[in-house]
Amino acid sequence: MEAVTQARAMLGSATETLDLEGRYDRLLREHGPALRRAAAAYEFDPARREDLFQDICLAVWQALPRFRGEASERTFLFRIAHNRGLTHRARYARQPRAVADDLAAAEEVADPGASPEAALGDAERRARLRHAVRHLPLAAQQALTMTLEGLTPREIADVLGITENNVAVRLSRARRLLRETLTAAGGAP
């Protein structure tokens, strides 16, 4: 009888692990690119950005067994991503940042002799947006990046532990700053 109980427990444990791996796989497939972009908002240096992304993935894997669906999956993932991002930023705050940025890369490929429409191609416009978002103040940046990922104000409030009104204030400020930065940089607001 005890052997049967043990076998059932082992089977249950194996099924749980498989289920966990399946869930992790699906989460990463569905939200991996968004998590990578969240990491990109916190880190300029491509190598460190990849490390941060992996750190987030690891944290998701570690936290997944405790996730019982109290919040939406997106809220769960973004909370981890932003917490890891903050820790990462604090860890590397005193170290010099790599200046190699996607904006610089985009500027290198932009043809200064071409017409403004041609010069400001899709790639450069995206690079300007990412560059501008990364330079926003942290509170504004967090609200904006999650909005850009399609999170609702309620979800953003859950991730950041603030009220929806506060999210709206931060978002409004973020949009104004982003618009100003993009206009000053010569991009379309």
Next chain:
Amino acid sequence: MIRDNHEEAAELSAWMEDWRSPDPGDTPVEAPHRLATAAILRQVKRRSLGLKLLTAGEVTFVTGVVIALTLFALRHPNPFDVAAMASLCLLAVGAVVFSFWNRRGLWRPVAETTTAYLALALERVRRRQRGLRAARWLLAAETAVFIPWIWHTLHPPGTWRPGLLHFALAYGYLALVVGVAAAGIWWLERWTRRELAALSELHEGDA
């Protein structure tokens, strides 16, 4: 400038589209991270405990061996026995010191990232390979001590002389022990090579 809601929604929508468009430098996120994270994290954590237990076991074993060899040398205080036991003690202590040195920096990953865990797993396997190479030399050195010591033990002072059976039993037993140890080392080396190949493959996938 007054912006109406429609204009603001269009602006946000354009930003969302630009923000979410894939970066050409991005690598796929699914398989390598799942594999590396799930398998490596579990393995590294399990082996961290194993490494601590192994180290504690080695220290206990070597302490026991040194005590036993010392007691033997005290009971048989002739120069040959003392020299042999002292040599074995030195080898045992040297082995445990080497083992500690060989495990430096292997206790935990340098960062909480998959890459760091993977690098640690790889480094542990490489160090195990080095440890196994050292184990071959240790086995050879111990055998080199035991061969003359057995010969000396089988030629005690007095008139008694051992027969061929005594030699066969004593050296046969030594050969058996050395053979089992050598087979164990060979098997571990083979397993380590396979593990190294698997981890290197994962590492390449993760890079």
